[in-house]
Amino acid sequence: MPVTIADVARAAGVSKTTVSRVLNTRAEVDRSTAERVRDVIDRLGYVPSSGAVGLARGQSRTVGMLVPSLTWPWMGEVMQGVVDTVEAAGFGLLLFTCNRGADSVERFTSQVSARAFDGLLVVEPENTLDMLTALHRKGLPVVLIDDRGHHPEFPYVTATNRDGGAEAARHLLAAGRHRPLVLTGPARFGCVRDRHAGFRDAYAEAGHPLGPGQVVESDFTEAHGRAVVGERLAAGREFDAVFAHNDLGAVGAMAAVHAAGLRVPQDVAVVGFDDIPMAALTRPPLTTVRQPMRRMGETAAGLLLARLTGEALPASPVVLPTSLVARGSTPGP
Amino acid sequence: MPVTIADVARAAGVSKTTVSRVLNTRAEVDRSTAERVRDVIDRLGYVPSSGAVGLARGQSRTVGMLVPSLTWPWMGEVMQGVVDTVEAAGFGLLLFTCNRGADSVERFTSQVSARAFDGLLVVEPENTLDMLTALHRKGLPVVLIDDRGHHPEFPYVTATNRDGGAEAARHLLAAGRHRPLVLTGPARFGCVRDRHAGFRDAYAEAGHPLGPGQVVESDFTEAHGRAVVGERLAAGREFDAVFAHNDLGAVGAMAAVHAAGLRVPQDVAVVGFDDIPMAALTRPPLTTVRQPMRRMGETAAGLLLARLTGEALPASPVVLPTSLVARGSTPGP
DNA sequence: CTGAAAGCGCTTACAG
DNA sequence: CTGAAAGCGCTTACAG
Numbered sequence: 053m054p055v056t057i058a059d060v061a062r063a064a065g066v067s068k069t070t071v072s073r074v075l076n077t078r079a080e081v082d083r084s085t086a087e088r089v090r091d092v093i094d095r096l097g098y099v100p101s102s103g104a105v106g107l108a109r110g111q112s113r114t115v116g117m118l119v120p121s122l123t124w125p126w127m128g129e130v131m132q133g134v135v136d137t138v139e140a141a142g143f144g145l146l147l148f149t150c151n152r153g154a155d156s157v158e159r160f161t162s163q164v165s166a167r168a169f170d171g172l173l174v175v176e177p178e179n180t181l182d183m184l185t186a187l188h189r190k191g192l193p194v195v196l197i198d199d200r201g202h203h204p205e206f207p208y209v210t211a212t213n214r215d216g217g218a219e220a221a222r223h224l225l226a227a228g229r230h231r232p233l234v235l236t237g238p239a240r241f242g243c244v245r246d247r248h249a250g251f252r253d254a255y256a257e258a259g260h261p262l263g264p265g266q267v268v269e270s271d272f273t274e275a276h277g278r279a280v281v282g283e284r285l286a287a288g289r290e291f292d293a294v295f296a297h298n299d300l301g302a303v304g305a306m307a308a309v310h311a312a313g314l315r316v317p318q319d320v321a322v323v324g325f326d327d328i329p330m331a332a333l334t335r336p337p338l339t340t341v342r343q344p345m346r347r348m349g350e351t352a353a354g355l356l357l358a359r360l361t362g363e364a365l366p367a368s369p370v371v372l373p374t375s376l377v378a379r380g381s382t383p384g385p
Numbered sequence: 386m387p388v389t390i391a392d393v394a395r396a397a398g399v400s401k402t403t404v405s406r407v408l409n410t411r412a413e414v415d416r417s418t419a420e421r422v423r424d425v426i427d428r429l430g431y432v433p434s435s436g437a438v439g440l441a442r443g444q445s446r447t448v449g450m451l452v453p454s455l456t457w458p459w460m461g462e463v464m465q466g467v468v469d470t471v472e473a474a475g476f477g478l479l480l481f482t483c484n485r486g487a488d489s490v491e492r493f494t495s496q497v498s499a500r501a502f503d504g505l506l507v508v509e510p511e512n513t514l515d516m517l518t519a520l521h522r523k524g525l526p527v528v529l530i531d532d533r534g535h536h537p538e539f540p541y542v543t544a545t546n547r548d549g550g551a552e553a554a555r556h557l558l559a560a561g562r563h564r565p566l567v568l569t570g571p572a573r574f575g576c577v578r579d580r581h582a583g584f585r586d587a588y589a590e591a592g593h594p595l596g597p598g599q600v601v602e603s604d605f606t607e608a609h610g611r612a613v614v615g616e617r618l619a620a621g622r623e624f625d626a627v628f629a630h631n632d633l634g635a636v637g638a639m640a641a642v643h644a645a646g647l648r649v650p651q652d653v654a655v656v657g658f659d660d661i662p663m664a665a666l667t668r669p670p671l672t673t674v675r676q677p678m679r680r681m682g683e684t685a686a687g688l689l690l691a692r693l694t695g696e697a698l699p700a701s702p703v704v705l706p707t708s709l710v711a712r713g714s715t716p717g718p
Numbered sequence: 719c720t721g722a723a724a725g726c727g728c729t730t731a732c733a734g
Numbered sequence: 735c736t737g738a739a740a741g742c743g744c745t746t747a748c749a750g
Binding site for chain 4: 067
């Protein structure tokens with residue numbers, strides 16, 4: 053019932069070949085013929101079936117996106133950047149989150165074999181790097197967003213985590229805070245190691261090297277950040293600042309400081325990482341190292357699309373700059 | 386290069402028809418033949434091309450999802466519910482956000498004509514109801530999530546907005562707050578009218594009818610909520626509570642109360658609506674009327690999938706219950 | 719139980 | 735500049 057290329061051809065008195073040619077604006081069509089065909093297309097409201105085009109051309113003009121979760125606080129920004137870019141290029145975006153065990157991972161890889169999409173954008177779910185590498189080796193174009201420090205063999209977009217950590221340190225040092233407590237993320241993440249290295253080195257260079265008791269591995273949750281800082285406070289405060297490797301952890305830290313009857317930033321200054329939407333709305337607003345999440349999404353999508361339309365991809369990763377956003381959780385100048 | 390059904394047929398010494406039959410588990414295949422074919426499929430790692438299957442069957446086993454924005458604080462939960470449900474059913478999810486003007490709306494509708502998906506889930510972007518209604522009339526199955534009170538002619542999933550408003554009122558009344566300030570959302574939204582009706586009636590029934598000065602139309606932003614409450618406070622406080630129609634507005638209200646040197650909840654109690662992830666993390670944590678966003682997403686997806694697999698859809702909308710989550714921004718019992 | 723053939727709606731050499 | 739025909743990888747009557 054929907055109108056097909058055959059209907060258009062019949063109505064315009066030409067062959068399907070010709071219709072296809074004006075559809076794809078191949079040059080070798082008589083101007084008046086083309087115009088007539090275009091009129092019919094408009095009149096009939098014809099739109100080529102994407103499935104048929106894909107089958108005939110061997111490509112789907114669709115990109116896949118795999119994410120570990122859609123509810124993480126910064127995921128919306130990444131997604132928005134990706135969708136905007138993919139849509140503007142006239143591609144479709146197929147969304148996957150294989151977060152229900154091995155079963156769903158398998159289902160996902162079978163979608164790949166089904167050639168449902170031409171390329172893949174991914175925020176890496178845990179333990180999927182091997183699978184992704186295998187897909188890439190089999191010829192699927194893949195671009196990673198935030199490599200988690202795994203440095204895969206395919207292109208990725210990340211942020212200057214080391215610089216970000218260093219900037220957080222310099223900001224706290226400038227405020228005269230010499231005894232920070234660092235709440236890292238899981239140590240297996242490269243971004244965590246980078247953030248910490250930047251922070252630690254900056255403190256060392258300033259003549260205030262971090263002692264072993266000043267660094268605690270956390271898990272990126274608000275609850276754990278709160279628990280750790282709460283315990284440290286109860287055991288007797290020996291720090292004048294907290295640097296958390298993500299904003300949620302920083303929010304937990306602030307809650308613990310307040311719960312202990314202390315003030316942010318006067319007694320304990322707090323710096324987070326990410327600049328999630330909530331960061332500007334906490335009390336006090338959270339000073340944080342901003343990652344340009346939306347731009348990271350746009351950039352990754354742009355790389356993948358370029359690859360799909362024939363361009364070669366940059367051999368080296370794309371590293372976008374972080375920036376410190378100073379707010380009320382650290383002392384003003 | 387990828388393995389096709391013809392490869393499998395050849396290797397198994399049968400026709401493509403037979404392979405297709407075991408693939409789709411039609412009964413009329415000899416058991417031993419079927420087993421042999423299955424072995425070959427496994428050995429070759431064959432997966433049917435989704436595009437080809439779709440073309441032959443006239444359906445894509447993909448559902449589309451249209452949203453106004455991916456960065457709204459509750460969108461992640463809705464999306465997660467949708468994706469989980471759609472994935473579990475073995476369908477693909479194609480994501481659209483036509484938020485770049487009429488141009489992108491047109492691009493979206495053309496995707497529909499291209500039969501890229503079999504059904505559509507939508508959180509309605511502004512001014513798209515007519516377009517959606519037209520698509521539905523042309524035969525596209527559509528399910529709306531949160532009807533915004535438009536009561537469209539196709540199925541939708543929403544929450545008990547009126548009850549939610551009433552529950553907020555009863556909660557504040559129980560705390561002895563008789564002079565609330567109401568910060569509504571845009572009046573054109575049906576959910577806003579419902580929330581307000583429930584709240585207003587409950588106050589009236591309790592003998593404390595709302596005066597005209599106690600209701601202000603806001604726009605669901607934190608900034609406007611803060612501005613309105615700030616002005617009211619500066620003009621002389623004549624309210625002991627704020628009911629905001631969304632959590633972001635409530636967060637703004639709390640900020641304004643604190644900025645005025647007053648306390649939440651002692652001087653001004655605050656109740657929000659939605660229960661976004663941030664609500665539990667504010668200082669004090671925000672009392673709010675919870676909408677089961679993830680379940681709304683799951684439910685809508687389930688309805689659409691049922692429809693696509695042949696079941697009839699319920700004529701009446703599905704209305705999920707809201708629930709009041711009491712936290713620190715209102716006085717305890 | 720099994721297969722040859724037509725068809726889904728396009729694109730693309732190949733001829734003219 | 736234009737078209738007939740083959741092909742993309744499946745499914746599905748239709749025969750046997």
